[in-house]
Amino acid sequence: MEQSWFMFILSAIIVNNILLIRFLGNCPFLGVTTAMDSALGMSAACIFVNVLSGVLCWIFQKAVLDTLGLEYLQTLAFILIIAGLVQFVEMVIQKVSPALYRALGIYLPLITTNCMIFGVAVLNIREDYDFMHTLVYSIFTAVGFSMAMVIMAGIRERMLIARIPKLLDGVPLGLITAGMIGLTFYGLAGIS
Amino acid sequence: MGPIVIAIGAMGVLGLALSVILGVASKIFYVYVDPRITQVADVLPGANCGGCGYAGCSDCAAAIVEGKAPVNACKAGGASVAQAVAGVLGVSAVAAEREVARIFCKGDSAKAERKFKYMGINDCRAAMLVSGGDKSCSYGCLGLGTCVANCPFGALSMGEDGLPRVDDEKCTACGTCVKVCPRHIPKVVPVSQKVASLCSSHDVGKLVKEICEAGCLGCGLCKKACPEKAVEVVKFLSVVDAAKCTGCGKCFEKCPTGIIQSLVFTVV
Numbered sequence: 001m002e003q004s005w006f007m008f009i010l011s012a013i014i015v016n017n018i019l020l021i022r023f024l025g026n027c028p029f030l031g032v033t034t035a036m037d038s039a040l041g042m043s044a045a046c047i048f049v050n051v052l053s054g055v056l057c058w059i060f061q062k063a064v065l066d067t068l069g070l071e072y073l074q075t076l077a078f079i080l081i082i083a084g085l086v087q088f089v090e091m092v093i094q095k096v097s098p099a100l101y102r103a104l105g106i107y108l109p110l111i112t113t114n115c116m117i118f119g120v121a122v123l124n125i126r127e128d129y130d131f132m133h134t135l136v137y138s139i140f141t142a143v144g145f146s147m148a149m150v151i152m153a154g155i156r157e158r159m160l161i162a163r164i165p166k167l168l169d170g171v172p173l174g175l176i177t178a179g180m181i182g183l184t185f186y187g188l189a190g191i192s
Numbered sequence: 193m194g195p196i197v198i199a200i201g202a203m204g205v206l207g208l209a210l211s212v213i214l215g216v217a218s219k220i221f222y223v224y225v226d227p228r229i230t231q232v233a234d235v236l237p238g239a240n241c242g243g244c245g246y247a248g249c250s251d252c253a254a255a256i257v258e259g260k261a262p263v264n265a266c267k268a269g270g271a272s273v274a275q276a277v278a279g280v281l282g283v284s285a286v287a288a289e290r291e292v293a294r295i296f297c298k299g300d301s302a303k304a305e306r307k308f309k310y311m312g313i314n315d316c317r318a319a320m321l322v323s324g325g326d327k328s329c330s331y332g333c334l335g336l337g338t339c340v341a342n343c344p345f346g347a348l349s350m351g352e353d354g355l356p357r358v359d360d361e362k363c364t365a366c367g368t369c370v371k372v373c374p375r376h377i378p379k380v381v382p383v384s385q386k387v388a389s390l391c392s393s394h395d396v397g398k399l400v401k402e403i404c405e406a407g408c409l410g411c412g413l414c415k416k417a418c419p420e421k422a423v424e425v426v427k428f429l430s431v432v433d434a435a436k437c438t439g440c441g442k443c444f445e446k447c448p449t450g451i452i453q454s455l456v457f458t459v460v
Contacts, residue, residue, distance in 0.1 A: 084210035
């Protein structure tokens with residue numbers, strides 16, 4: 001851990017952007033970026049869940065899997081924890097804050113199967129982060145995710161009123177756009 | 193044997209712990225949702241057109257069950273959906289008359305003049321930003337098909353002449369076209385309305401005559417001819433009151449130089 005915190009955060013948000021460089025979590029990237037509202041809702045829900053699941057999975061890995069020598073069950077255990085956590089969070093929000101539930105509610109079940117959430121939980125372990133790094137990495141990867149979502153939603157809202165050949169309209173152009181944004185971000189690869 | 197037992201035990205305990213937590217949580221954080229809301233949502237069309245004024249069909253269903261919206265709140269679904277909703281709630285439905293959208297402009301590409309050639313984004317709202325649109329008439333249909341693109345039921349199509357056509361069978365009167373049109377050319381009217389003045393121009397007659405062959409001059413001859421007093425001239429535009437109109441046809445017989453005749457149509 002020779003990196004400074006500033007570079008660590010910058011790397012999590014931009015240089016190693018989870019969506020555009022690692023290409024994790026592409027389902028919401030293409031699915032809910034057709035309108036800015038839903039992109040923001042999904043991003044907020046993702047930041048929230050990502051931090052909770054990243055930290056919980058890290059604790060579980062260190063406390064249970066490592067001590068019992070069950071590292072090979074990581075995938076299974078993390079999926080269980082994430083699925084349970086999302087269900088639990090959904091119930092709590094519905095009871096505690098109906099307004100928040102209306103804003104995030106429909107995105108929470110989608111997050112259960114979001115590759116980013118699981119990817120970050122695994123990356124935290126693979127990169128051998130300590131607790132603070134896990135927490136910060138989980139927060140700022142999700143912030144990077146949100147940034148990419150907002151960029152994509154902004155571009156796609158413009159596309160709505162553009163003349164697009166029928167052949168490319170919809171998902172094809174979405175994929176091409178995603179690739180081009182990804183290439184742009186590769187230009188920052190040297191930093192860190 | 194050892195590692196397998198540990199693995200099974202650890203995963204079993206994890207699964208058990210999570211299910212206990214979820215089970216307890218579902219009791220503690222239980223929120224009562226009226227089962228009728230789901231039932232009503234099931235019979236609504238599910239197009240989320242927003243014609244009822246709520247965010248979507250599920251929002252509308254909640255409002256209906258809570259009594260904030262009438263049983264026939266869903267205009268798009270029409271009488272059959274109102275009946276089904278009433279069935280779920282155990283009340284009788286009041287049959288609302290079916291409505292359809294009509295395009296209140298007849299100034300097609302041959303009849304209406306254009307100030308300049310617009311070559312920008314293919315959307316009426318964008319065209320409006322370029323000195324108020326390319327049509328000489330500041331009330332007429334721009335013909336770029338924003339209403340067609342936004343119709344959630346595919347009831348609109350763009351005609352050869354540059355004016356949208358309404359398919360009465362598919363139109364549900366949800367009002368989306370009325371909302372997206374920057375000039376509010378489409379209007380939702382009862383399907384039984386026999387006569388309408390299909391023009392939106394409030395310009396004075398002299399100007400209308402110069403720029404459009406299919407515009408209302410506001411001369412008021414139709415108003416004088418109407419035996420039922422169903423026609424009014426509001427700011428140089430004749431408006432037919434559907435409630436009073438009997439469809440006798442005297443108004444469009446009187447329309448001068450045949451211009452307004454083409455504005456008035458008869459639905460059998």
